[in-house]
Amino acid sequence: xxxxxxxxxxxxxxxxxxxxxxxxxxxxxxxxxxxxxxxxxxxxxxxxxxxxxxxxxxxxxxxxxxxxxxxxxxxxxxxxxxxxxxxxxxxxxxxxxxxxxxxxxxxxxxxxxxxxxxxxxxxxxxxxxxxxxxxxxxxxxxxxxx
Amino acid sequence: xxxxxxxxxxxxxxxxxxxxxxxxxxxxxxxxxxxxxxxxxxxxxxxxxxxxxxxxxxxxxxxxxxxxxxxxxxxxxxxxxxxxxxxxxxxxxxxxxxxxx
Numbered sequence: 001x002x003x004x005x006x007x008x009x010x011x012x013x014x015x016x017x018x019x020x021x022x023x024x025x026x027x028x029x030x031x032x033x034x035x036x037x038x039x040x041x042x043x044x045x046x047x048x049x050x051x052x053x054x055x056x057x058x059x060x061x062x063x064x065x066x067x068x069x070x071x072x073x074x075x076x077x078x079x080x081x082x083x084x085x086x087x088x089x090x091x092x093x094x095x096x097x098x099x100x101x102x103x104x105x106x107x108x109x110x111x112x113x114x115x116x117x118x119x120x121x122x123x124x125x126x127x128x129x130x131x132x133x134x135x136x137x138x139x140x141x142x143x144x145x146x
Numbered sequence: 147x148x149x150x151x152x153x154x155x156x157x158x159x160x161x162x163x164x165x166x167x168x169x170x171x172x173x174x175x176x177x178x179x180x181x182x183x184x185x186x187x188x189x190x191x192x193x194x195x196x197x198x199x200x201x202x203x204x205x206x207x208x209x210x211x212x213x214x215x216x217x218x219x220x221x222x223x224x225x226x227x228x229x230x231x232x233x234x235x236x237x238x239x240x241x242x243x244x245x246x247x
Contacts, residue, residue: 087159133218
């Protein structure tokens, strides 16, 4: 649905729906912390940013312009179906089942211990990346070409 | 826990393919952008599934980092879209032919 609706607002809302479903799957995979984080940060913050930008741009239907060249769309679908068949073919046949896990798998203290222990360097790099993104976003949005 | 691992992988593959089709078939910059986010979340889903399967929580940390990267990417990308819209008054990807040879 995300890619079939014509209106970008609709596609963002469908994406939020898909994220909520994904967070339920994460809870099923006993990743409670990541599930909560997904809803709060992804569904709450990033997609609101998307909606905000769409409202800001105030796109009328005429602005959306003509659809893609007639060949591209069916070719994209054929390509996608081939890719999906390939991926499913790879994934099939693994008869892997989940074993039981310990009580606090995926709980906040356990994830935090990894995040600030083993992965503290990538974590710091992420903060630098976010800082760079903030500066870049402000600079790009303020400047006008030509 | 009765759902086997390959169901999660197939769902993740499906989400990824939806994202690919969205990027290729759509001409709207915002929809293309959301499709990229769908592909990232497909990767997240398979990482969570494998993390649960291997009983190793490194995958959770990586999902966390991927979300942060997606946030940064969303901020920069939306800034680019705003800049494009200010200059071109459109979000159609076909209108961006400045770098076409």
